[in-house]
Amino acid sequence: MRNLYLLNASIVLEDSLLQQGFIHIKDDKIEAVGGMANCPSISDNDQLFDCIGKHYVMPGMIDIHVHGAAGFDFMDSSHEAFEGIAKALAKEGTTSFLATTITNPMEHTADTLKSLENYSAGSSDLAVAEMLGIHLEGPFINRKQKGAQPESAIISPNAQVFREWQELSGNAIKIVTFAPELDNQFELLAELKKTGVIPSMGHTDASYDETMDAIAHGVSHATHLFNGMKGMHHRDPGVVGAALLHDDVHVEIIPDGIHFHPDLLKLIVKMKGLENVLAITDGMRAKGMPDGEYDLGGQQVTVREGTCVLSTSGSLAGSIVTMNEARLNLARWLNLSIHEQIQITSLNQAKRLGLLDRKGTIKAGKDADIVVLGQDGEVELTICRGSIAYERSGAFS
Structure with missing residues (x-):
C-alpha cells in the first residue's frame, strides 16, 4: 500500500x-x-x-480534444506514441484526456481505434495522464469547412460505420465531431444519443436554421468554437450564433490567442456562462517540440512562433498550446479566479464526460x-x- x-x-x-x-x-x-x-x-x-x-x-486538468504532443500523434497508432503523448501531457498539468483522431482512410482509422483499445486495456502505468476515451473528429464532416482535415478521406455521416468503430474501440468513443447538416434523417445523431456519445457539431457549414434543427434533435456540443464552422453574419447567425444562443450547447475553446481574438472570450462567457465552456488544446505532435515541419493526418504542417499551419494552404492546423498555458491565458484575459480557472479546465470536463464522481x-x-x-x-x-x-x-x- x-x-x-x-x-x-x-x-x-x-x-x-x-x-x-x-x-x-x-x-x-x-x-x-x-x-x-x-x-x-x-x-x-x-x-x-x-x-x-x-x-x-x-485538480489535474482534463483535455477532451488533443491529437498529439512530443513528436507523437494518436494516428501513429502505436503504443510508443500513445505512451509518449500521455507522458508529455502530464508535464503540462493534464492528468487525463480524450485521444483525438483526425480524418484518415477508414482502414487506418479502424486500426487506430483498435490500437487505442489495446493500449487502454493493457496499460498498467499510472504515472502518466489517463486516457478516458476517444474523441472521433471526422471523417463525417463538410468539405467546405475541412480546415486541416484531409479532404480525400472525408465521408458522409454513417451510423453503421460508427457502430463498427465503436465496437473496435471497446466502446471508448465519447465524443463524435460531425457535420449535422449532412446527416441524413439525423441517423448518426440518433445512434450517438442512443449510445450515450456526445454529438458535437464541428467542421460544419450548416446555416443557423439547420444548426438549430440539429440542436433540437440532440446536438449538444460545439467543437473548437469559431474554427471549422460557419461564422456569424447579420443575415445568418450560422453555427456560431446558434451555439452561443442555445443554453444546452457546450462549447470548446482553444485559448492560444491565435484561433480567435482573446476579447471574444468575453462574449462567449457572457453568452454561455462559465459552466458551458471547456478549454481544450487541439494539440498536435509539435507541442513541446522546436519550430519546424511536422505531419498531421498525412499533411505537412509548418510550426513557427506558436502558430501551426498547413504548408500548402496556410490553414490553421491544431495548436501547440499546453493546458497550463491555456489556463494562464484565460486567467489573464478574463480575470478569472483560481476556482473559475479550474471550472473551465477540469470541473466542466469531468461533468461533461459523466466522471464527476472520479475527476474534476x-x-x-x-x-x-x-x-x-x-x-x-x-x-x-x-x-x-x-x-x-x-x-x-x-x-x-
Whole structure:
C-alpha cells in the first residue's frame, strides 16, 4: 500500500480555498483532505512533498480534444506514441484526456481505434495522464469547412460505420465531431444519443436554421468554437450564433490567442456562462517540440512562433498550446479566479464526460489527479492516479 502526502498546501477545493492543508493519497485515491492540525501521523516509508512556498494545489486538468504532443500523434497508432503523448501531457498539468483522431482512410482509422483499445486495456502505468476515451473528429464532416482535415478521406455521416468503430474501440468513443447538416434523417445523431456519445457539431457549414434543427434533435456540443464552422453574419447567425444562443450547447475553446481574438472570450462567457465552456488544446505532435515541419493526418504542417499551419494552404492546423498555458491565458484575459480557472479546465470536463464522481475536484474518494503550481503559475508537480508523473527540476529539493 502506497501513501503519499502533500503538506502545508493551499488546496483549491470546489467551493473554497483550504490554507495550510494536507492531502493524504493512498494508492491511486485521495484518502483524506484537511487542515495540518488534523494531519495523520506519517511513517518513514511514506512519500512527502512539502508545499510551503508553492502557489496552489489544484485538480489535474482534463483535455477532451488533443491529437498529439512530443513528436507523437494518436494516428501513429502505436503504443510508443500513445505512451509518449500521455507522458508529455502530464508535464503540462493534464492528468487525463480524450485521444483525438483526425480524418484518415477508414482502414487506418479502424486500426487506430483498435490500437487505442489495446493500449487502454493493457496499460498498467499510472504515472502518466489517463486516457478516458476517444474523441472521433471526422471523417463525417463538410468539405467546405475541412480546415486541416484531409479532404480525400472525408465521408458522409454513417451510423453503421460508427457502430463498427465503436465496437473496435471497446466502446471508448465519447465524443463524435460531425457535420449535422449532412446527416441524413439525423441517423448518426440518433445512434450517438442512443449510445450515450456526445454529438458535437464541428467542421460544419450548416446555416443557423439547420444548426438549430440539429440542436433540437440532440446536438449538444460545439467543437473548437469559431474554427471549422460557419461564422456569424447579420443575415445568418450560422453555427456560431446558434451555439452561443442555445443554453444546452457546450462549447470548446482553444485559448492560444491565435484561433480567435482573446476579447471574444468575453462574449462567449457572457453568452454561455462559465459552466458551458471547456478549454481544450487541439494539440498536435509539435507541442513541446522546436519550430519546424511536422505531419498531421498525412499533411505537412509548418510550426513557427506558436502558430501551426498547413504548408500548402496556410490553414490553421491544431495548436501547440499546453493546458497550463491555456489556463494562464484565460486567467489573464478574463480575470478569472483560481476556482473559475479550474471550472473551465477540469470541473466542466469531468461533468461533461459523466466522471464527476472520479475527476474534476479534490475530494476524499476521488482519483488522486493533482497538480502543484509554483509562484510563477508553472506546473511543479503532477500526480496521476496517485503516482508522480512529473516533477519540475529542483522544485522540491
